[in-house]
Amino acid sequence: MTTLCATVLEDLKNLHKPQDFNTTIINNCIRNPSLRYCNSSPMMDLDEIFKHTIVASHLCNESNNPNCVESFPKIDLRNRPNIAPLYLSFTFFWKFCPLTVLSIDFSNNSMKGSFPNDVFFCTQVQSLDLSINEFSGEIPIQSFSPLTNLTFLNLSYNSFSESEISDSQFFKKFNSSSFLHSGALIDHKKFTIKAIILLVGFPILVILMVIFLGWLCFQRPDFLPRILQSGRYTFTPAILKSATFGFSNKNLIGKSEFVHIYKGVLRDGTKVKIEMYWDDISKDSYHRFVEECKILSELNHKNLVKVLGWCNGRKFRAVITEWIREKSVEMWLSESGPSWNHRVKVLMGVVECMLYLHEEWPEVDYDLKTSSVLLHDNLEPLISRFQIGDRSNSRKKICKFGAFLLEMILNKSVQEDFDGNDAGFISYMRTLHPPDMQKMIDERMDVTETALHHVKQVLSMGVMCIDQSNNEKLPSLAHLYNIVSKAYKDSIVLPSANHKTIHGDRAKGHKRVQFK
Known part of the structure; x- marks a missing residue:
C-alpha cells in the first residue's frame, strides 16, 4: 500500500505526457463527448487531465476490472487508512471522476476533518459509504442535490454536528440507518434527559446557591466583598473558630471559669484577641451587651486598644479586640x-x-x-x-x-x-x-x-x-x-x-x- 502511494505521488511529479496524449484526449472527446473532462470549463486543462488518468489507472487496477483504464464501477478503499486520505486529496481526480464509477467506499479509515465535498463531482454515483470515520462539522445537505442517482448513503459512526436533519427531505430519501451514531441526528432520549436535568437540576442549583450564599452571609461574611458585608463589627462563631484553628489549646492564652481568652488571626491577616464569655445571660442583658459593644467599637484613639467587634453564639458571647502582645x-x-x-x-x-x-x-x-x-x-x-x-x-x-x-x-x-x-x-x-x-x-x-x-x-x-x-x-x-x-x-x-x-x-x- 505504501508503495502504491509513493508511486502515485512520484508519477504525478515526474511523469510527462506522451507526445500523442493531447491528440488521444481530443479523439476520445470526439468519439464520446459525454466524458466529464470533455465538458470542463474553461478550456480543458490537459495537465490536470493527465494527472487524472494516472490516478484513475491506479484506482482501476485496485478494482481488478479487466476493462481498465476505460471503465471501473467502484472506488473501494475501505480499511485502507494509508491510501484513502491520499485519494481524497486529489481534487483534479474528483473533478474528472469517470462516469463509470457508481460506488465509492471510504469506510473504516479513521479519517478526520470536514465532509469531503470533492466527491460531489461524481454526480452519477449511486452508493456512497463514509462510515466509521472521524468526520466532523456540518453535513452539506444542499450539496447532495446533484446526486440524483444516489440510492445508498452511509454516514454512520462519525462525529458530525447535531442538526435537524431528520426533518428534511434529504433524510426521508434515506432512513435513520444511514446516520447511526453519526452525531447529526438529534437524540430525543438524550434531549429528554437533558431537559429533565435542566428542569430539575437548575432549581436545585439555585437552591444550593441560595443556601451557600446564606451560609456565607450568616456564617462566613468575611469571604464576601467588603461592600456586601452587612455587619462591620459583627463576628460569627464560624469566623472565630477559623481564626483560632478550632479554638485549639495552642491559641488559648488565658482561662477562668466563665472566660476563655484566645489569640487568633482573621482571614485578612489581622491578629486579634478574643475574650469568650460562657455565662448565661438574659435577653435584655444580651441586648445591653450588644449596645455596649457598638459604642466601644466606635472608640478611636491611639491610646486605646481597638475593639473590632463582638460575637453572639448559642453558648457564648465574645468581644474581639486588636492583638497587643507588648508588656504592661x-x-x-x-x-x-x-x-x-x-x-x-x-x-x-x-x-x-x-x-x-x-x-x-x-x-x-x-x-x-x-x-x-x-x-x-x-x-x-x-x-x-x-x-x-x-x-x-x-x-x-x-x-x-x-x-x-x-x-x-x-x-x-x-x-x-x-x-x-x-x-x-x-x-x-x-x-x-x-x-x-x-x-x-x-x-x-x-x-x-x-x-x-x-x-x-x-x-x-x-x-x-x-x-x-x-x-x-x-x-x-x-x-x-x-x-x-x-x-x-x-x-x-x-x-x-x-x-x-x-x-x-x-x-x-x-x-x-x-x-x-
Whole structure:
C-alpha cells in the first residue's frame, strides 16, 4: 500500500505526457463527448487531465476490472487508512471522476476533518459509504442535490454536528440507518434527559446557591466583598473558630471559669484577641451587651486598644479586640526602672486618652491599673479595659488616675505591701503627708533638679486626686492635663551639662540628692 502511494505521488511529479496524449484526449472527446473532462470549463486543462488518468489507472487496477483504464464501477478503499486520505486529496481526480464509477467506499479509515465535498463531482454515483470515520462539522445537505442517482448513503459512526436533519427531505430519501451514531441526528432520549436535568437540576442549583450564599452571609461574611458585608463589627462563631484553628489549646492564652481568652488571626491577616464569655445571660442583658459593644467599637484613639467587634453564639458571647502582645506598665516599671522622662511620657498618653473619652464618650468607664495599661510602640500607653458606665462618675475616674499616677512614681515596695488591694493602697496614701510621700519616690528615676519641681507637683496632684473628702480640692481633668503636659514638654528638653541629677553619684558636675 505504501508503495502504491509513493508511486502515485512520484508519477504525478515526474511523469510527462506522451507526445500523442493531447491528440488521444481530443479523439476520445470526439468519439464520446459525454466524458466529464470533455465538458470542463474553461478550456480543458490537459495537465490536470493527465494527472487524472494516472490516478484513475491506479484506482482501476485496485478494482481488478479487466476493462481498465476505460471503465471501473467502484472506488473501494475501505480499511485502507494509508491510501484513502491520499485519494481524497486529489481534487483534479474528483473533478474528472469517470462516469463509470457508481460506488465509492471510504469506510473504516479513521479519517478526520470536514465532509469531503470533492466527491460531489461524481454526480452519477449511486452508493456512497463514509462510515466509521472521524468526520466532523456540518453535513452539506444542499450539496447532495446533484446526486440524483444516489440510492445508498452511509454516514454512520462519525462525529458530525447535531442538526435537524431528520426533518428534511434529504433524510426521508434515506432512513435513520444511514446516520447511526453519526452525531447529526438529534437524540430525543438524550434531549429528554437533558431537559429533565435542566428542569430539575437548575432549581436545585439555585437552591444550593441560595443556601451557600446564606451560609456565607450568616456564617462566613468575611469571604464576601467588603461592600456586601452587612455587619462591620459583627463576628460569627464560624469566623472565630477559623481564626483560632478550632479554638485549639495552642491559641488559648488565658482561662477562668466563665472566660476563655484566645489569640487568633482573621482571614485578612489581622491578629486579634478574643475574650469568650460562657455565662448565661438574659435577653435584655444580651441586648445591653450588644449596645455596649457598638459604642466601644466606635472608640478611636491611639491610646486605646481597638475593639473590632463582638460575637453572639448559642453558648457564648465574645468581644474581639486588636492583638497587643507588648508588656504592661506594671511589668515595665518592675523590670526596667524607667527614667522620669519616659514615665511622664506614659502619663501624657494616658491623660490625653482620658480627655478624649471625657469629651467624646463620657459614658465609657475604664481601668487605669498599671497591670491593665499596656505599652505599645514608642512607649505609647494603651488602655485595654473599658466598659459602659455612669456618665456622672468623673470623680471615680480622677481617683483612678491619681492611684495610677502614684503607682508610676512611688517605689514598687510600697505597692507590694498591699498585694493588689487598691482600696487599701489609696486609703493608706490618703493618710500620708507630701514629705512622707517624697521619701517613697522610686530612686531608679533619673530626675534632674530641673525636673524635681514637676515630680513634686505631679505627686501632689496625685494626692489631690485620691482625696475625696473635699470637693473643692478635687482637680479637674483639664487641670490634670495642663500639669502633665507642662511636665512632659519640659522633660523632652535635654538637660544641660550643669544640671544636677537627683540620686546620681557625685561625678561630672552632678551630685547625689536624697528626698527628705
